[in-house]
Amino acid sequence: MDNVNIKKLAEALKLSTSTVSRAFRDNSDINASTKERILAMAKQMNYQPNHYASNLREQKSKTIAVIVPELGNNYFSLAVQGIERIASEKGYHILVYSTNDQFEKEVSFIKHLHNGRADGIIMSVTGEANDHNYLNELSKKRLPLVFFDRVYEDIITPRVTTNDYESSFSATKHLIEQGCKRIAYLAVNKTLSIGKTRMQGYIDALKKYKIPFQEELIIDCTNNYKENIDHLKQSFSQLKPDGVFTSVERLAFATYYACYDLNISIPNDLKVIGFSSLEIAPLLNPALSTVTQPALELGKAAASLLFKLLENPTTTPATSAVILNSKLIKRRSTSTEN
Amino acid sequence: MDNVNIKKLAEALKLSTSTVSRAFRDNSDINASTKERILAMAKQMNYQPNHYASNLREQKSKTIAVIVPELGNNYFSLAVQGIERIASEKGYHILVYSTNDQFEKEVSFIKHLHNGRADGIIMSVTGEANDHNYLNELSKKRLPLVFFDRVYEDIITPRVTTNDYESSFSATKHLIEQGCKRIAYLAVNKTLSIGKTRMQGYIDALKKYKIPFQEELIIDCTNNYKENIDHLKQSFSQLKPDGVFTSVERLAFATYYACYDLNISIPNDLKVIGFSSLEIAPLLNPALSTVTQPALELGKAAASLLFKLLENPTTTPATSAVILNSKLIKRRSTSTEN
């Protein structure tokens, strides 16, 4: 007697299951008063159409999957929130997966999602430089897929990104204008497209303003907090940069820690700017200059694009690309005043 | 020819669907070599058992729902990450919902989840003081439910919380020891159990150390950033507190902004401590003293408890309560040195 299903509800109402079913669909012909009766009784008996049965029948799930490198990260969780908001408006549910930057997990998630669990996927890819052709292998029956932020360039599918090249260029330019001559670039994922693009902006800005590019000032970091700080301390002592541009938020934090330890004064001895969506950047010591990405908007845009793809598969080209603008916000960490 | 199902796979192998099905189950009797053949062909044809069909058959979804007040928040997103990690290990998927602190959304999510979509729910409740008896009304056939962090006291269901009372007590005590005499308590959700508990710790610490409790020093805040800052600026100017204890992370940030604007020096004029899981609290200006909740662990514990409930419904009492300890971390914002 636990679960009420359509049959029991129908019995209770002395109606057929089809009539009951119709009460829950908006398009079907049904007497208004019977519909009302049915809905009333449904409420009373606490009936809800079983999701799995409906979806088995209709072959869709009203669910989208979201795959991100990590969740405990302001940027991605904001993006997920944006996605959730749009999905929720459309009556969709979201499944969330975190790869922790492990490529195998990404592959496994994607493959498993092809069992009907989700109608589409929104993904920010892992950092590893692997053969991601697995996505193409699935392509014949591939689920609608939208990339956001971190993308694979060689996979053709709609995407939402930010103007990373321009942002990197302006951030580097800003450092130069503030008098920096030895600007270090802190990288992760040099191989990933987002890493390349951002680095190119840095390189081109140097060139434009006639600052010699020095390979050694590209400092390659990892995903490990402690390691990075140690690594940076070493690098800073040795290379004596007067500016740092971090391609990723957490490297800005690592820079701060390293400078605290080394008694390097920001911004006097070293100016710092970084990609970051941290709302409280103004509260840091010193306030951090940032390239702020519209994380929430990015999520919303990705979700909207996916829905467009779901609703009009034919008129939404696989090459669709939405580009949102980041904002350069100058704060004390790159200031020249004392 | 798009979707391969068990039938097509069976045809291709000249086997019956039952045999094929057995190949995917570990317990069934099946010839090792046929099993191998089946799995090989499945891989080749890219077959996966349809999730909806299986679950319709088996009456469970291998999915748990997570409902949080917000996602773009370090604390909850860390908790979600913890949940995701455990769920993923168990082969479960997670559906994520954000209520944005709207009670109606919470009710709606919960009700809709009773259609079989999820096997269990992990929730941190919204702040509003509503009649949440709706949870009891569902109780006969209620889905296994675990509360974490923010709970409803009058709903009997397993829960994972932190030692809020003790933490509040020690944080307040710490301020007193640092010489504060007029300690403001910044509240939200006074009516919610977590709000009450935290405030009680503050009140009792005052009493114990013979500092008169003053109603006016309880400052009630909202969820709106700007409003809070304005409100705090007014309150601080008027009430002249020498210590502030914030019951919620974002109120610590609002306090900083307010002090910057008013030229109140932290910690000289005002000492600040707050509940917060912010990893970069040491980087704030000044470094923020915190009651740090183990957000990730909280998520993991909640997920583990839910799985216990799912696996041993009878031996896991509805009154199960796991309490994790927060850590008081003293930093410059409550320091007495200059």
Next chain:
DNA sequence: TTGTAGGCGTTATCAC
């Protein structure tokens, strides 16, 4: 407007 019947893809039961 309502009812009947078949099938969505899977798995468990029962034969063989």
Next chain:
DNA sequence: GTGATAACGCCTACAA
């Protein structure tokens, strides 16, 4: 060890 069959709960032709 393998195959036929019924059932999970729902929805939709089609019939009445």
